[in-house]
Amino acid sequence: MKRTKKVPSVAHTWRQDWKRNKALYFFVLPAVVEVFIFHYIPMYGAQIAFRNFKPARGIWGSAWAGFKWFDRFFSSFQSQTVIVNTLVLSILLLVCSMPVSIFFALLVNQYKNASFKKVIQTVSYAPHFISTVVMCGMIILFLSPSQGLYGTICKALGVTAGNPMGEAGLFRPIYILTDIWQQMGWESIIYIAALSSVDPGLYDAATVDGAGKLQKTIHIELPSLVPTITLIFIMRIGGILSIGFEKAYLLQNNLNLSTSEILATYVYKVGLVQNAQYSYSAAIGLMNSVVNMSMLIFFNWLSRRFSENSLW
C-alpha cells in the first residue's frame, strides 16, 4: 500500500548479488527447503490423481489412468451431495459471518469510553483461542438433550427435547452460528484498524452539515471499509472449497451426514479411513485445489476490473 521513495540498487547479475548478499541466501534457505519439501513435492505427487497408484510400485511405477478417477467421482452418487454441501456451507458462512464482523467493528468504533471499548474487545477475541476440539465438545455438550443447557431449557419449558446434533437440517445453522460466536471479535480487528484511520476532517465536515451519528456511520465509516472488505472477500473466496476439515469432522455423526459431509472430510475418509483409495481421493483433492485457485483468480480479476482493490 505504501510505496518507498528511495529505490535501493539491486545487483545487475545473479553472480553479483550472490557475492554481495550471500548471507541472505543462507537466511532463506531453510524456509525454501521446508516449503519445497512439504508444499511443492506434494503438488508434484498430486499426479497420482491421473494414475492407478499402488504404494508398492511408487508414483513412477504406477500405470497412467487418465481421467478415470475424476469420472468416477463425478458419476458417483455422493459427488453432488458433497460438492453442494461444501459450497452451501462455505457461502452461507461467508455471507453470514462477514457482515456480522463488520457490524461489530462499526459498533465497537462507536464507544468513546476507552475502558468499555477495551473490555468488549478483549472479551470478544477470547473465544478465538479455544481449540476446535474443545469448541466442538462444548457445542455437542450444550446441545445434548440429556446433559446440556439445551436439554435443561427444554425441561424447564416442559417441551420434549429433540436431538439437534442428529438433525441434518440443523447442522449448517449450528456450524455457522457457533463460528460467528467464536470468530466475530477476531475478524473484526482488521476492520476496527481500518476505521481508526478515517480522516477526522470528514467527521467535522459531516457535523457542520448536520449529520447525526447514524448518518456518519453509514456515509463515512462504512464506505471507508470498502477496500478492506473487498480484499478479505477475495481472500475468503479463494478458500471457498477448502472450508475447515476439523470442525465439520468433529461435529459429524451418522444422522447429520447428509449435510455435514463436505469435500475435506470425504477426501479424508475415502483416502485414509476406508480402504485407502489413494488415487481416487487425490483426484478429488486436486479438483478442490484447482477450483479454489480459479475462484481466487476470477474474483481478483473481477475486482481489479471494477475497482482499484485487488490482491495483485
Place this chain on the structure above:
Amino acid sequence: MRQEKLRNMSRGDAAFTVLTWILGALILLIIIYPLWYVVISSFSDPDLVLNGKVWIVPLRPTLEGYQYLLGDVAIWLGYRNTIIYAVGGTTLSMLVTVPAAYALSRRDFKARRPLMLFFLFTMYFSGGLIPTYLLISNTLGMSNTVWVMIIPFCLNVYNMIIVRSFFESSLPQDLWEAAQLDGCSNTRFLVSVAIPLSKAVISVVMLYYLVGKWNEYFNAMMYLRDAKLSPLQLILRDILLLNETMANSTTGGEGFDASLRRATLVKYGSAIVGTLPMLILYPFIQKYFEKGVMLGAVKG
C-alpha cells in the same frame, strides 16, 4: 478523549448511543455466558446440572470431576507431549521464519520477488491431503514419531509475511547501508540490530505459532497411532467427543446414572483443563495478537 454526555446530544444521537450500549452489553453477555456456564458446571454437583438448577453460580461445589481428570495418566501425558511439541515446534518455526523474513525484507536482494512468489503460491494452491500424507508417512517415514509434530509445515507463510512487513517498515535501508559502511555483516545486523528492534512483532508471531501448536489436532490424528505420543487435544477429543469415559465407567459396574453424572462433570472439566493455560495467558498477550492482525493486513 473527552467523554460524551448524553444530554449534550441531539435526540437522535442520544437514542443511537443508548442503543449501541445496549447492543454491546448484550454481545458481552452472549460471549461470556457459555464460557461461564462451562466453568460453573464443572464445579457443581452433576445432579443439579442435569436437572437444570445451575445457572449463575456453582451449586453444591465439588472437585470430583477434576480429581478424576487429574488422576488420569493420559491427561498428564497429553500435557507433556503438547508442551514438547509446542516448545520444539515454535523454536524451529522461529528459527526458520525470522531469517527468511529478514532476507525477503531487503529491497536490494535480487531473489526477493521470485522467492515471494514461491512462498505466496503455496497459500493458495496445495497438492492435497493424500499426496502430503504419502510423502510424510511413506517417503519420509515420519509417521508415529515426535518429528511429525515439529518439522512439517513449521514455516507459516502468513506469519513470515507479518515479520517481513514489520522489518520493511521499521528498518530503513539507510540503517543497513550505514551499518555496512562500518563493516557490519548481514548476520550481525540481523542478530544485533533487526531482531532487538523487532521484539514486539517477534513475540506476536511466536505466540501465533504457540497457540497453533497448542490447539493442533488434525496432524496428530493423521500421523500418530501410538497413544503415548498423543497431544492433549487428541486426549480431549476422546473424552469430549468419543464418550470414552462413559463407556469405560459403565463397564466398571456402575449404573448408567452414575456414569452419566461422572461423564458430565468430566466433560465440562476437560474443556477447562484444555483451555486453562490459554485463558491464563490470554489477558497478558491479547494486545500482541491484535497487533499481529494489523501487521498481516499489509499487502504482500
